[in-house]
Amino acid sequence: MSDLHALVDAHHHVWDLDRRPQPWLDEPGHAPIRRTFGPHALRCEATRPIDGRRLTRTVVVQCLPCVPETRDLLALADSDPLIGAVVGWADLASPAIGDVLDDLRAGTGGRHLRALRHLVQGESDPAWLQRPEVERGLCAVRDRDLGYDILIRSHQLRQAIELAWRVPGLPLVLDHAGKPPIVSGGLDAWERDIRLLAAHPQVRCKVSGLVTEADHEKWTVDDIRPVWEVLFDAFGPDRLMFGSDWPVCVLAGGWNRWAATVEELLVGCSAAETEAVLAGTAGAFYRLDPTRRKEGPPCC
Structure with a gap:
């Protein structure tokens, strides 16, 4: 993505509770987001620019481990030009994973499927990503030129390191x-x-989901900065991408507050570094189409 005015939110969710319940929202502390959220609500909330850039494209990410939700997200991406890519779900351990992926890509909006994700953070097996059947599924993902979003907690990072070593051709x-x-x-x-x-x-x-790992009520940019400094030094800006984790971030200040925080963290970065974090890295990883018009339903 070469548009110097682009801002890509590389990680957000949508859900319609009348169509598909989200059982995880029944957990304590989730009452503020226990309602339906769609792309129009995101447009209404994500009003603050970062470095003069306003939101132009997003990547919507699965919540539920079910293929029907992924079909819904692909159809939504096909109808709403704000959404440039979908990170979906399919059973990586299934012998039929290849057929499922082919079917998803052949269906409505299938061209927007760019990656898969599994809720590894909820798996008790400390080597879930190294299960032979899962590795076979991940190879099927790789062979279809798809990427994989790794959702883990910090104590599971060794699984991700092992995955990167064992399946080097899989974009992660x-x-x-x-x-x-x-x-x-x-x-x-x-x-x-x-x-x-x-x-x-x-x-x-x-660079997403950090505010909900901090104190939801009291966090400041100084709580986030040590994490940012490690990430910037370890990955470099060309391998970092901005994401909001909306609407989950509503629990800890919301989209605009996180945008203001990212802008502050980017102070001192070059124009090229800022471009990478805010658009370039996500645009390249998820193969976002820079020519697709971003206009959609009117904002609030």
Whole structure:
């Protein structure tokens, strides 16, 4: 993506609770987002520019481990030009994974499928990504020129490092920087593993989801800055991408506050570095079409 005015949100969600329940929203602390969120709501909330750039394109990411939700997201991307790519779900351990991926890509909006994701953060197996059947599924993802979003917690980073080593041809992006333990402040083990993961050149990282790993009520940019500095040094700007994790970020200040924080973190960066973080890295990883018009339903 070469548009110097582009701003890509590389990680957000949508859900319609009348169409498809989200059981995880019943967990304590989620009441503020226990309602329907769609792209129009994102347009209404994401009003703050970053470095003079306003939101132009997004990547919508699965929430549920079910193929029907992925079909819904692909159809939504096909109808709403704000959404440039979909990170969907399919059962990586299934012997039929290749057929499922082919069917998804042949269906409505299938051209927008760019990556898959599994909720590894909820798996108790400390080597889930190394299961033989999962590795076979990930090879099927790779063979179809798709990427893989890694959703893990910081204590699971070794799985991601092993994955990067064992399947080197699979493009990978680490969601939410591996969920560093910002509240506790004990970042040493996280930093060690982040640097090991970043040593693999096919891995990218999303600067997203950090505010919900901090104190939801009291966090400041100074709580986020140590994480940013590690990521910037380990990956470099050409392998970092801005993401909001909206509407989950509503729990800790919302889209505009996170945008203001990212703008502050980018102070001192060159124009090229800022371009990479705000648009270029995501545009290249998810193969976003810079010619697709961004206009959609009117904003609030």
